Amino acid sequence: MTNRSNGNDKTLGEVLRSRGVSRRSFLKFCAATASMMALPPSMIPAIANALEKARRPSVIWLSFQECTGCTESLTRSYAPTIENLIFDTISLDYHHTLQAAAGHAAEAAREAAMEENNGNYLMVVDGSIPLANPGYSTIAGISNHDMLMDTAKGAAAIIAVGTCASYGGIPHADPNPTGAVSVSDLIKDKPIINVSGCPPIPVVITGVLAHFLTFGVIPELDHLGRPMAFYGKSIHDRCYRRPFYDKGQFAETFDDEGAKKGWCLYKLGCKGPTTYNACATTKWNNGTSFPIESGHPCLGCSEPDFWDGGGFYKALSIPTEDITKNAIYAAAGAVAAGVAIGALNSAKKKRAASAHQKTTIDDLEK
């Protein structure tokens, strides 16, 4: 965590030079940044010029109903140097998982950062916001809703990191017991960038930060508020197994000849055709591979309501109204026997039970 008072007024160029980073190293950093932002390499000189003059923005990172997977994804991405430099170019003033301060001191840091950088700080949010009962998730006694609305007031822009913050994610899955909503459900008057994924690809997170740093504006977004540079193409469009789909060659099970030959996983439930993300080119674990390359269908984790898609191993099942409603009742019955069940009649319960789909080992072996 960088100290807020540690030179927010310095440009990135000045910060790097004071640390003895050579121009050649800086060019390497810019080349990696261009690649990270999915920008053409011809933009490297422009990126170098812009980053040289960029000033470190204050960043306030709020974590609500989340599993910390998004923070894990980011902090356990690349080891030192390039990624650290991206972090060094922001002043991360509040992040309750990473910061040393706790309790009142931590909240005081957030409030001070908000006051000192009013109108200019970046707000990053991971996790959804529960509306059913504020007690489901609070920080220092403050409800997630109140903290979000209060902190958003002075933000220049908001980055919703992960599918939970972007679209509600797993907490929002039927029956949504906490009444989870996304950031954009609540905030309408600020620019919001959705960096969806469960978790998002780490370089996509840093790529969006780098874009804001470089150009001072938010990147071009798709209809779901995601940066086009990373979410502009479907997994299917960029999948190396696509030629098999085009030829009608599919794996029917996980261990048949088709699977062994690396054929298309569409029939095994791959959501690649309806999922927009950069996994197929950026890949995971420092470019090692991505789920389809490891032989597993895409789950579609960067799309809204991916958890309610009717089964990960069903070929592109789109949830119908009936399935959704029944799943609500069935899950509500399992999780909150009592209050929710009391509201259901027995006929509905039976229908819910019959429609509720569980993924078993048999499903995997079909």
Added chain:
Amino acid sequence: MSEAAIQQFNIQIGNELTRNVQPLLHEIRHALGNFLECGETRIIDLRSIPLAPGEEDRILSLLGQGEVQAQLNALGPSEIIETEYAGVWVVTHYNADNEIISRFIEITAMPDILRSQTEDAIAAYSRLATTLEENQETNQSFAEKQK
């Protein structure tokens, strides 16, 4: 990853994959032609192209290794190799853990990152001047002691 390791994970390598290897090589040839005709340089980001397991290795293997191989040490190592085809370079940047963070094919006389940078040269000029001044002072002090 070795061919055996890839096959172990049921991932096919062979002729039926993305078929992006040949088009990419044609693109490189076209860019080299442009460079020779009008001096236009070109950089291709290998991370922006969908490639199946083994295809990047195949591209690098087909391009081979030419007369120049340079190693940088700037925010982690970087490897700059002129391929068997003069004017076609492969630039690979690693982080401090030797993991690849970006890889480019550059069609140029020499990748920019190899050149000494003006800003570094200015700083070097100043450093050298300081060193000489310090040496001069040390030499003078030594000479005075000798007297």
